[in-house]
Structures are given as C-alpha cells and as structure tokens.
Amino acid sequence: MTVTVPESVAEQPVRTRVTAEARRATIIGFVLLAMAAIVLWIFGLGVEPGATSTFNLSLPTDRFQDLAWAMNARTLSLVAAVLLAALGAQRLRRGQLRWTNAVLGVGLVLFVLSFLAWAAAGSSFSLVGMLRSTVISSIVITLGALTGLMCERAGVVNIGIEGQLLTSAFVAVVLSSAFGTLAGVLGGMAVGALLGAVLAWLAIRFRVDQIIAGVVINIFALGLTSFLASRVLSEAQDLNAPARVPGFRIPILADIPVIGPMFFDHTFFVYGTLILAFALQYAFFRTRWGLRARAVGEHPKAADTLGINVYRVRYRNVTLGGLIAGFGGSFLALAQISRFEEDMTGGIGFIGLAAMIFGRWMPLGALAAGLVFGFSGALAQKVAILGTGIPSEFMLMLPYVATVIVVAGLVGRSRAPAADGQPYIKD
Amino acid sequence: MPALAFVTALIIGAIIIAFSDVDSLPRLFTEPGAALSSMAGEVLTAYKALFRGALGSVYAISETLFAATPLVFASLGVALGFRAGLFNIGGLGQMLIGGMCAVWVGIYLDLPAPIHIALTLLAGLVGGMLWGGIAGLLKARTGAHEVITTIMFNFIAIYLVQWLLTIPLFQEPGRNNPVSSPIVPSAQLTPLFGSTYRVTIGFVVAVAAVFAVRWLLFKSSFGFEFRVLGLNQQAGRYAGMSVPMLITLAMALAGGMAGVAGANQIMGLAPFKASPTLAGSVGFDAITVALLGRSHPVGVLWAALLFGALKAGGREMQGAAQIPLDLVVVLQALIVVFVAAPALVRAIFRIKGESERPTQLTKGWGA
Numbered sequence: 001m002t003v004t005v006p007e008s009v010a011e012q013p014v015r016t017r018v019t020a021e022a023r024r025a026t027i028i029g030f031v032l033l034a035m036a037a038i039v040l041w042i043f044g045l046g047v048e049p050g051a052t053s054t055f056n057l058s059l060p061t062d063r064f065q066d067l068a069w070a071m072n073a074r075t076l077s078l079v080a081a082v083l084l085a086a087l088g089a090q091r092l093r094r095g096q097l098r099w100t101n102a103v104l105g106v107g108l109v110l111f112v113l114s115f116l117a118w119a120a121a122g123s124s125f126s127l128v129g130m131l132r133s134t135v136i137s138s139i140v141i142t143l144g145a146l147t148g149l150m151c152e153r154a155g156v157v158n159i160g161i162e163g164q165l166l167t168s169a170f171v172a173v174v175l176s177s178a179f180g181t182l183a184g185v186l187g188g189m190a191v192g193a194l195l196g197a198v199l200a201w202l203a204i205r206f207r208v209d210q211i212i213a214g215v216v217i218n219i220f221a222l223g224l225t226s227f228l229a230s231r232v233l234s235e236a237q238d239l240n241a242p243a244r245v246p247g248f249r250i251p252i253l254a255d256i257p258v259i260g261p262m263f264f265d266h267t268f269f270v271y272g273t274l275i276l277a278f279a280l281q282y283a284f285f286r287t288r289w290g291l292r293a294r295a296v297g298e299h300p301k302a303a304d305t306l307g308i309n310v311y312r313v314r315y316r317n318v319t320l321g322g323l324i325a326g327f328g329g330s331f332l333a334l335a336q337i338s339r340f341e342e343d344m345t346g347g348i349g350f351i352g353l354a355a356m357i358f359g360r361w362m363p364l365g366a367l368a369a370g371l372v373f374g375f376s377g378a379l380a381q382k383v384a385i386l387g388t389g390i391p392s393e394f395m396l397m398l399p400y401v402a403t404v405i406v407v408a409g410l411v412g413r414s415r416a417p418a419a420d421g422q423p424y425i426k427d
Numbered sequence: 428m429p430a431l432a433f434v435t436a437l438i439i440g441a442i443i444i445a446f447s448d449v450d451s452l453p454r455l456f457t458e459p460g461a462a463l464s465s466m467a468g469e470v471l472t473a474y475k476a477l478f479r480g481a482l483g484s485v486y487a488i489s490e491t492l493f494a495a496t497p498l499v500f501a502s503l504g505v506a507l508g509f510r511a512g513l514f515n516i517g518g519l520g521q522m523l524i525g526g527m528c529a530v531w532v533g534i535y536l537d538l539p540a541p542i543h544i545a546l547t548l549l550a551g552l553v554g555g556m557l558w559g560g561i562a563g564l565l566k567a568r569t570g571a572h573e574v575i576t577t578i579m580f581n582f583i584a585i586y587l588v589q590w591l592l593t594i595p596l597f598q599e600p601g602r603n604n605p606v607s608s609p610i611v612p613s614a615q616l617t618p619l620f621g622s623t624y625r626v627t628i629g630f631v632v633a634v635a636a637v638f639a640v641r642w643l644l645f646k647s648s649f650g651f652e653f654r655v656l657g658l659n660q661q662a663g664r665y666a667g668m669s670v671p672m673l674i675t676l677a678m679a680l681a682g683g684m685a686g687v688a689g690a691n692q693i694m695g696l697a698p699f700k701a702s703p704t705l706a707g708s709v710g711f712d713a714i715t716v717a718l719l720g721r722s723h724p725v726g727v728l729w730a731a732l733l734f735g736a737l738k739a740g741g742r743e744m745q746g747a748a749q750i751p752l753d754l755v756v757v758l759q760a761l762i763v764v765f766v767a768a769p770a771l772v773r774a775i776f777r778i779k780g781e782s783e784r785p786t787q788l789t790k791g792w793g794a
Contacts, residue, residue, distance in 0.1 A: 159574060202764070202767075202768060202771075205770075206767075206768035206770050206771055208764075208767045208768045209767070211514060211574060212718065212763075212767055213764075213767070215514075215516065215574075215714060216715075216718075216760050216763050216764050216767070217760075219711055219714070219715060219756060219759065219760040219763075220756075220757060220760035220761070220764075222711075222753075222756065223753045223754070223755075223756025223757040223759070223760060224443070224753075224757050226751065226753035226756070227443070227447070227751045227753035227754050227756075227757060228447055230751040230753065231447045231449075231750070231751050232447055232449055235449050236449055346582070347578055347579070347581075347582050350574075350575055350578045350579065353575055354575055354579075391590050391593075393586040393587065393589050393590035394586070394590065396586050397582070397583050397586045397587070400579040400580075400582040400583050401579075401583060403575065403579045404565070404571070404575075404576050404579045404580070404583075407571040407572060407575050407576060407579075408565050408569040408571040408576070
C-alpha cells in the first residue's frame with residue numbers, strides 16, 4: 001500500500017526522491033496557506049469582535065480548581081492566521097524540505113485551536129475534558145494498531161481486528177455480567193486469542209488468502225454477535241449489564257493540572273495499554289524474541305535457514321495479537337460503552353490498522369497515532385454538542401476522513417515489513 | 428465440494444442454534460435427554476422454515492429471486508474488482524451514493540417509464556462509479572490500500588446520506604427522520620409476475636448484467652487489461668498498459684455495479700424511498716457471494732441465487748421460528764471459509780484427495 005515502496009522506486013536515483021519530497025513540501029505549503037485563509041475569514045472575521053472564548057483546564061474532580069484560559073476569539077484567530085501564512089510561505093520557498101511533518105503538525109494545532117475558539121465564542125469549553133476523552137477514545141484504536149503490528153511484524157496481515165474486537169466485546173459483557181469484571185476481561189482476551197489462532201490456522205495451515213480470511217472473520221463475528229445479541233441478550237437482559245470497572249487514581253500524578261486527568265485517573269485498561277505500548281517497543285527492538293519475530297516478517301527464508309521456526313513464530317504472534325484485540329474489545333464493552341450493542345465497533349479495527357501504518361509499524365508510533373485519531377473522534381463529539389451550525393454528520397465523519405488522509409500518505413510514507421501478507425512455504 | 432461446504436456450514440449453524448437456546452440450555456445437566464430433544468426440535472423447525480421460505484412455494488421462489496437481485500449487482504462489482512486484483516469492500520457506501528443519485532433522478536425527472544427506469548438505474552451506476560472511483564484514484568495516485576479506504580468511505584457515505592436526507596432537496600416534507608420522498612411511479616421497477624410477487628424486472632436486468640460483465644471481462648480488451656492487472660501488475664506495466672488509469676477505472680466500474688444495486692433497493696421495493704439503511708447487509712453479503720462464485724460472473728449468479736434463497740428462507744425462519752436473520756450471515760461466512768479452504772472440509776470428513784491450489788484472489792498489503 002502507500003507504504004510499501006516497491007523495489008523499483010527504492011532503487012531510483014536520489015534526485016527523483018528529492019523531487020517527490022519537494023512536491024510534497026509544495027502541497028503542504030498550499031494546504032497551510034488555505035488553512036490560513038479559512039482561519040482568517042471564517043474563524044477570525046466570522047466572530048463578534050469582542051467575543052471571549054474560555055477554555056476550562058480543570059475538571060470538577062480535580063484538586064486544583066478553576067483553571068481556565070480566556071481569550072479574545074478574534075485575536076487568537078488572527079494571530080493563528082498570520083503564523084499559518086508564514087509557515088506556508090516558508091514551505092513554498094525552494095529547498096525547505098526538512099521538518100515538513102513537524103510544520104504540518106504545528107499548523108494543524110493552530111488551526112484546531114482557532115476553530116475551537118470560534119466554536120466556543122461567547123461561552124466556555126472544557127478543553128481538559130476533550131483531552132481526557134481523547135485518551136479514552138484512543139485506547140481501542142491503539143490496541144487495534146498494536147494487534148495489527150504484532151501480526152504484521154511477523155508477516156501476517158490481520159484485517160480481522162474488527163471482528164476480534166466485536167466478539168471479545170460480546171463475550172466480555174456476558175461474562176462480566178454473570179461473574180464480574182475479571183472474568184469478563186479474561187474471557188474477552190481468550191476469545192480474541194482464539195480468533196487470532198483461527199486466522200493464523202487458516203493463513204498458515206491452509207494458506208487461505210490472509211485478507212480474505214480476515215474479512216470472513218469480520219463477517220462471521222458480526223453475524224454471530226448480532227445473532228446471539230438478538231437471541232440471547234434480548235431475552236436475558238441481565239447478561240447485558242456488565243459490572244462497573246473500578247477506576248484507580250494514581251496519587252500525586254493525578255493532581256497535576258491537565259496531564260493528571262488526561263493520563264493518571266483511569267481504569268486499569270488505560271494504564272495497561274500505555275505500559276503495553278512501551279513494553280512492546282522494548283520487546284520488538286531490544287530482545288531476541290523481537291529480532292526473531294521481525295526476521296520472520298522481513299525475510300522468512302533467511303530466518304528459517306538460521307533455525308527459527310517460521311510457522312511457530314507466526315502462530316504465536318498472531319495469537320498474541322488476538323489477545324491484545326481481546327483486551328481492547330473488553331475495554332470497549334466494559335469501560336467505554338458499558339454494554340453490548342450490535343456492530344458497536346463501527347470500523348475502529350480498521351482505524352487501528354490506519355494508526356498502525358501512521359505509526360510506521362512501531363508500538364510507540366501506534367500509541368501516538370492512536371492519540372491523533374482519538375483526538376479527531378473526541379473533537380467530533382464535543383463540537384457536535386457546542387452547536388456551531390456545522391451539521392453534526394460532518395463532524396462525525398472526521399475520524400474516517402482523517403484515516404483516508406493518513407493512508408493516502410499525505411502525512412508521509414512508511415514501509416511495511418517485506419514479507420507482509422505472503423504465505424511462507426517451507427521447502 | 429461446494430455442496431460439502433454448504434452442508435458443513437448448516438451443521439455448524441445447527442450447533443449454534445442449539446447452544447443459543449436459552450430455555451433448554453440450563454436443563455442440559457439436569458435432564459439432558461429432554462433438553463437435547465427440545466434443541467433438536469428447535470433446529471428442525473428452523474431449517475424447515477428456512478427451506479419453506481426459500482423454495483417451498485411459488486411465492487417463496489419469487490422472494491428468493493427478489494433477494495438475489497441486488498446481490499447479483501453488488502457481487503458483480505466485487506468480482507470485477509477481484510479480477511483486477513482489487514478488493515472492493517466499499518459496496519455499502521457505493522450503494523448509498525448510487526441510491527441517492529437514483530433517488531434524485533427518480534423524484535425530479537418526468538419521463539415515460541422505460542426511459543425513466545433506464546435513466547434512474549444509470550444514475551445509480553454513475554453515483555457508485557464516482558464513489559468507487561475516488562478510492563481507485565487514491566490507490567492509483569498514492570497507493571492507499573483500497574481495503575481501508577473503501578471501508579472508511581462506507582462510514583463517510585453513511586453520514587453524508589444521513590445529512591442529505593435531512594435537507595429539503597431530498598427529505599419528504601413533514602418528516603423529522605432522514606427519509607426521502609418516494610420516487611415517481613414511472614421510475615419504479617415493474618413487477619415481473621404481477622403485484623402479488625415482489626420480484627421485478629430488476630432481476631432480468633441483473634441477469635443481463637451478468638452476461639455484460641462476462642463479455643467485458645473475457646471478450647473485451649479492457650477486460651483483458653483488468654485481468655492482466657490482477658495477475659501481474661508488473662507485466663501489465665511492461666506491456667505498456669496505464670496501470671493507474673486501469674486501477675481507477677476498475678474501482679469505478681466495481682463501484683458502479685454496487686451503485687446499481689443501491690438504485691434497485693429504491694426502485695424495486697415499496698415504499699420506493701431512500702433511507703440511510705437502504706443498503707441493508709447487501710454490501711457485505713456481496714463479498715461472500717463473489718468469493719463463493721470464484722469471481723466469475725456466472726458463478727456469481729448461482730452464488731447470489733443461493734444466498735438469495737438463504738436470505739428469503741432466513742426471513743421465514745425469523746418469522747416462524749424466531750431465529751434471528753443474522754444466522755444467515757454466519758452461514759454465509761462459514762460457507763466461504765470452507766470454499767476458500769477445501770483442505771479444511773476434507774479434513775473434517777476425512778476425504779483423501781490431492782491438494783488443490785487454495786483460492787488466492789487478492790494480493791497482500793504490499794503487492
């Protein structure tokens with residue numbers, strides 16, 4: 001995909017690639033200029049001159065209360081427009097190729113800030129609330145991305161993440177309603193791992209096309225969970241009432257303004273995800289296990305020659321990936337939504353795959369990309385409440401549009417593991 | 428072999444029905460005999476209803492053809508994509524956008540029936556082509572994998588259609604929910620065997636489309652180039668074909684077929700209105716149909732008839748035996764797994780046979 005630079009491209013002389021980068025810098029320059037124009041005309045001149053926007057920086061549960069940032073909406077937007085125009089013009093000058101992504105990131109932050117100031121003009125808006133829900137919505141996406149990279153680093157494409165999330169969400173809800181949270185999470189993870197093993201079995205033992213196997217798992221999961229939801233959950237409604245997941249406030253750290261409520265006042269799912277991302281980064285790039293898994297994903301034949309059991313590594317990684325997806329599905333159903341609904345995943349598994357690509361197949365990259373996608377989701381929800389005159393449907397499209405932009409490579413290209421998606425046939 | 432796959436899927440489906448029987452399940456340990464026989468009874472009732480609803484009467488057969496019609500169109504789209512090495516799972520979005528275009532032509536134009544019907548179907552084709560073409564263009568220009576982009580365009584289309592159906596251009600006057608006005612009678616598809624039976628001339632158009640796509644794929648030069656693209660992109664490029672143009676065109680055509688399916692869902696089904704759920708599950712059923720039909724247009728026709736029968740029977744099963752229609756989706760997924768992995772079925776039934784090449788219709792991420 002975007003991502004894979006075919007060999008013919010990789011071997012092209014350096015000059016062509018510089019030209020491609022220059023073209024990208026030019027495109028981003030024009031994008032920044034367009035954003036400057038929108039900020040100036042709509043967000044800057046479109047508000048009452050004296051309107052004040054207030055961003056609240058503390059939640060009612062915080063130790064330090066009443067932190068807020070009040071500013072004149074028009075002034076903020078005018079400053080942002082000038083900065084955006086300057087950044088854009090600088091990109092359009094010859095030879096300005098470095099830091100393109102960083103400049104684009106800064107530009108997007110400026111754009112979103114002035115958009116929020118415009119949307120909240122004359123009233124207040126809980127910025128910290130939005131950042132907190134950014135973290136919460138990023139969890140399933142990050143876990144989906146970690147599932148994907150767990151499998152793809154070993155050379156197996158997992159399109160079935162969506163189905164693994166959905167099935168584990170269902171099992172987690174039923175078991176949690178009957179036996180409590182722990183049973184729910186363990187059951188959800190077990191079922192995720194089971195579906196991971198099925199995918200590995202189809203892909204490795206029967207060499208079924210990996211994308212087809214994944215899509216079939218998705219369809220099967222959607223059909224089965226919907227079937228069971230209308231046949232079992234509608235009759236036994238007490239099975240769709242999962243136990244409340246207790247939160248754990250980390251002492252001292254949770255009292256830090258803004259950062260505290262964002263990261264340190266959550267359920268164990270959130271801490272688990274953060275720790276997992278760091279642990280996987282270490283495991284993949286600093287341990288023997290990680291080196292072997294990556295070898296299998298890059299050049300299975302070489303790995304085999306060196307005595308690594310390719311099939312075993314693939315089975316293990318894909319099953320572990322399913323385990324992670326099961327953890328994600330349990331979080332979604334037990335902590336985020338707190339019940340099971342038909343097709344409750346709504347494409348999150350695929351957004352997770354996009355986050356994996358955006359994060360360049362790196363665990364910490366997946367975490368960062370998950371936060372970016374989580375932010376677009378949180379923004380959509382909160383702005384829909386503000387009532388800006390923009391139809392809420394367009395705000396709700398935002399995460400999906402962002403995903404398309406990411407996979408279309410507007411934010412830079414990355415490279416998939418070389419043997420990704422190819423069955424390995426041992427001689 | 429496909430027959431064995433079908434039987435295996437039905438057996439697993441029976442197990443699922445039996446073990447989701449909330450009334451009998453707790454009795455399994457106290458009085459196993461009675462519980463098992465009541466489960467077996469449940470399965471038997473369900474499958475009897477399934478058969479009755481699919482083939483049990485003239486009306487049932489008409490329902491089967493009626494359910495197969497949109498499946499044929501949408502699956503031809505998926506199959507066309509497969510042949511060109513593209514996995515189009517955006518049928519849902521393409522149906523929605525095609526349906527909206529069709530509804531516009533169906534509401535606002537005033538023409539004699541045959542021309543109006545043709546134009547409305549054409550509008551569906553164009554709408555679907557546009558929506559699928561965007562994904563194709565992105566793939567051709569940037570390499571963005573169509574599996575992710577088409578899924579994302581499904582969600583974008585859902586929200587877009589939800590919004591479109593609330594603006595005065597489309598929304599039925601006096602409604603609060605997203606529903607369009609009905610299309611005029613001259614754009615509605617004529618029933619094939621009188622108004623008792625729901626099957627329309629849409630089915631005839633679908634069969635014609637099967638042969639049109641077969642001609643396109645196997646007799647025209649475009650089809651040849653599509654198939655080269657699917658088998659070996661490098662070879663195509665080396666032979667001087669414009670690969671980006673072919674990718675865009677293939678995705679557009681695939682989307683166009685799904686768009687016609689979307690138009691059919693409005694033109695061939697009372698109350699002849701568009702709603703955000705107009706595509707139902709057809710967009711995803713189409714994937715399984717195309718896989719079962721091995722991406723051959725005629726195979727797709729038979730597969731669509733089979734799944735149409737399952738769907739019509741599934742409705743009867745839902746009504747008469749209270750088994751949710753979603754079971755049919757499970758059966759479809761199972762059938763496809765067993766068809767894609769013939770060795771699996773052989774292992775289950777312990778049949779010896781030389782191993783055949785597994786179905787390999789798409790290429791992984793990289794290719």
